[in-house]
Amino acid sequence: MVRKALAALCLWVVLVALLGLAFWGYDYAANHAPALATAGALGATAVGAAVMIVRELPLYRRGVPAPGTVVSVSSRTSRGSMGVANTSHTATVRFRTPDGVQRTALCSCKRETKPGEPCVVYYDPTEPSRAGTRASLGALVGLAAFCAVTMAAALWCLVVFDRL
Known part of the structure; x- marks a missing residue:
């Protein structure tokens, strides 16, 4: 890749x-x-x-929405060549598929996201490990x-x- x-x-x-x-x-x-x-x-x-x-x-158009919960949020700060700090935030979310299996996924998130918050997770039913939130898509568009x-x-x- x-x-x-x-x-x-x-x-x-x-x-x-x-x-x-x-x-x-x-x-x-x-x-x-x-x-x-x-x-x-x-x-x-x-x-x-x-x-x-x-x-x-x-994934966001045809993915299956499932209620989820933010388990943890991690932030990573890096400095560019000009010394400007860039911070990215990643949430670990837990969701349950309709067949009852509990899954975990990593997604981009907003700075304000706190553990324990509810969220909507979109996942691919053919490959449930492929999941994301709307915030992930927003980060890419930005x-x-x-x-x-x-x-x-x-x-x-x-x-x-x-x-x-």
């Missing part, structure tokens, strides 16, 4: 570089390679998030929208201001 993601990222960066060559020529692309690579990486992230949304959307807008702004700066 990671290899495919890295291969897709590299392919996307190369595609953006080739578009830079095609539209602006070699000198422009060579002088603006870091900006083009940044725009390419943001675009690849947006495309990756969009692909994940397309893969996960059927990531895709942020990366797409940031990439568009970076490319706009390249075109209009001839710099980033």
Whole structure:
């Protein structure tokens, strides 16, 4: 999975570089390679998030809703290259399928989520380990929208201001 993601990222960066060559020529692309690579990486992230949304959307459309309970919430903070902290929240939810089997799943959640809260879990009846909440889908949509807008702004700066 990671290899495919890295291969897709590299392919996307190369595609953006080739578009830079095609539209602006070699000198422009060579002088603006870091900006083009940044725009390419943001675009690849947006495309990756969009692909994940397309893969996960059927779960929320055709998945079976089941009442669940948040068992625990964990937070992970990481720092980017610019020193900006990014915190992600993951909830462990427990739900019971109609046949009485109790299942557990990991889902993205909001910061305010507390253990013991009720939630609705959507799961695939053919593969009950595949489950999620609406908050998981919202996180993917937010990531895709942020990366797409940031990439568009970076490319706009390249075109209009001839710099980033």
